[in-house]
Amino acid sequence: MVPLRFLDSGEAMLVVEFGATIDAALNERVLALDAAMTRAAIPGVIETTPTFRSLAIHYEPLIVDRKRLVARILDLEAEAETMVRSARSWVFPCCYEPPHGEDLAEVAARLALTPERLVLLHTERALRVHMYGFSPGFAYLGGLTEDLAASRRAHPRPPHPADAVMIAGGMSAIAPLPMPTGWWVIGRTPERVFAPRRDPAFLVAVGDEIRFEAIDAATFTELSRRAAAGEPVARVGTRR
Amino acid sequence: MNPALRILAAGPGATVQDAGRPGFSRWGVTGCGAMDPVALRIANRALGGGEDAAAIEIPLGGLEVTAESEALDVAVVGGDFDVRLDGRRLPGAVALRLAPGARLAIRAGASGAFAYLAVAGTLDVPAVLGSRATHTRSHLGGLDGRMLRAGDHLAVSRRREVVAVPAAIEAAALAGESGPVRVVLGPQADHFEAEEIAAFLSRDWRLSPRSDRMAYTLDGPPLVLARGHDIVSDAVTHGAIQVPGSGSPFVLMADRQPTGGYPKIATVIGADLGRMAQIRPGEPVRFAAVPLEAAVAARRLREERLAAPVRLVPLVRSDFTTADLLGLDLVSGVVDARTGQGR
Structure with missing residues (x-):
């Protein structure tokens, strides 16, 4: 295993780097250390940010000094390897039909697939939330088949709808807040991935799995109405 | 009412x-x-x-x-x-x-x-x-x-x-510090040759009009990235200085995104974030590298002044x-x- 690198971004953020690539095994180590750090609740640690390949630790150096922090992290990393991380497995309804799958036909043509085939490929595997970033609730989903590895758009498209389901750069994503994007919008989920006034505000944890389930436009409308009323419309089970 | x-x-x-x-x-x-x-x-x-x-x-x-x-x-x-x-x-x-x-x-x-x-x-x-x-x-x-x-x-x-x-x-904490804005090098200083880091630290940068709560862009001769301008996105913090492909560095400010995909040559120390924020578009800015211990000491001094x-x-x-x-x-x-x- 590649040894950990400790990189400082100023005196209040320490990056624990596991590697330099997007890789499920690296991400698994990041998430294991993240879970161990959360359990350890080290005084002076403000929050941790898991990403594809590193765990950022935001800390107050006047409470916990770097040397002590690094020592704790090395201990926790050794323990984390043997820990079982809890993760959930979600089924998210997704409507790929018009008007929701805005870019479906265009990106299917680029991938030399029929839209039907693209939907089948997108729904057949469970994807994993590798990290959040970019904007609140923007979830990067790994594990996509290479057949769906469309490159990003050369120029961003106008803002996507709320709770858009997208693909680009070999990944999929769910994006709650409308923003201009270089990704391809292939569908939309009626579930509210992020609702600032709901508890919990975010449904899906980093490391959870998501499988999409195709629904028609009428079902989307119905589920969207129920989601707006506060009813959960994504289903969850325990993976392990 | x-x-x-x-x-x-x-x-x-x-x-x-x-x-x-x-x-x-x-x-x-x-x-x-x-x-x-x-x-x-x-x-x-x-x-x-x-x-x-x-x-x-x-x-x-x-x-x-x-x-x-x-x-x-x-x-x-x-x-x-x-x-x-x-x-x-x-x-x-x-x-x-x-x-x-x-x-x-x-x-x-x-x-x-x-x-x-x-x-x-x-x-x-x-x-x-x-x-x-x-x-x-x-x-x-x-x-x-x-x-x-x-x-x-x-x-x-x-x-x-x-x-x-x-x-x-x-x-006491209102007493204006002067001199260059202090930075700790990294976390991706190894993406730059030594002379590029020296150039970053010796140059008179000017704050671009394209600066806002999200990022302060620095105008000046572009920096050269030795190892390419894309890294796999990772977390960023307030004060991190990213260098994109254009070579024009930008300092991530309060409204930064939580993650970013460009190498970060250096990070502004906590004690100087306010001073960095108070620079106006068009004004000059210089950076000086300090060791991590000095950044912690400056942070402690700031808290002592604030406690007065x-x-x-x-x-x-x-x-x-x-x-x-x-x-x-x-x-x-x-x-x-x-x-x-x-x-």
Whole structure:
């Protein structure tokens, strides 16, 4: 295993780097250390940010000094390897039909697939939330088949709808807040991935799995109405 | 009617800010909060309140406010802004009682890019994910997640009376540091050749007009990246200096995204984030590298200075004439109580 690198971004953020690539095994180590750090609740640690390949630790150096922090992290990393991380497995309804799958036909043509085939490929595997970033609730989903590895758009498209389901750069994503994007919008989920006034505000944890389930436009409308009323419309089970 | 601050005029970019929204970066939520955290804390301390309380952040476009229904005690702290009460010039760091109908105008002054208007009481906007800080890009916090504009009312609850007479604010932490902005090299300094790092540290950069709460772009000859300009996205922090393919570095500020995909040559130390924020577009800036231990020491010194008492020096004894003082309505508490009953 590649040894950990400790990189400082100023005196209040320490990056624990596991590697330099997007890789499920690296991400698994990041998430294991993240879970161990959360359990350890080290005084002076403000929050941790898991990403594809590193765990950022935001800390107050006047409470916990770097040397002590690094020592704790090395201990926790050794323990984390043997820990079982809890993760959930979600089924998210997704409507790929018009008007929701805005870019479906265009990106299917680029991938030399029929839209039907693209939907089948997108729904057949469970994807994993590798990290959040970019904007609140923007979830990067790994594990996509290479057949769906469309490159990003050369120029961003106008803002996507709320709770858009997208693909680009070999990944999929769910994006709650409308923003201009270089990704391809292939569908939309009626579930509210992020609702600032709901508890919990975010449904899906980093490391959870998501499988999409195709629904028609009428079902989307119905589920969207129920989601707006506060009813959960994504289903969850325990993976392990 | 409940006491409130009423916005009479607002330049672009005035928002409600507090110490920020930590704890949600794992969900893609930006930390946001005050661009100059030290100024926010002193403004709140001057009024005896919790130092991380929400206040109004005022950029170069300025702000004009009045009190509604009841007088409000307020403090202004930040860059050297032009502060006027009903047209009369006040010091740039000042606490005063704002009577209903009185007009407090805060405009860009000699220097500095942000001032904070704190209120003795609670700015009654809902906390979202534990903070009242506005993040306009994701429409979170503050007043409906947006910039303030003329006509807005900001209700104030738990109003306190703390400023009997207008007073200049004196605080050890207001003492301006000078010299280059201090940075710790990294976390991706190894993406740059030694001479590029030397160039970054020796160059006179100029703050680009394309600078905002999200990032301060540095204009100057571009830097060369030895190992390419893309890294796999990882977490970023306030003050991290990213270098994209164009070679023009940009400093990530309060509204940064929580993750980024460009190499970070260096990170501005915590103690100098406020000073960095107060640089105006067009002004020069230089950077100096310090060891991590020095960054921690500077952080400790900042906290010691902030812990020192914030003094309110009544303007009665200083630079204001009797006529000015009458104009400032030093007996406003009495007057307000009387007129207040008539409402």
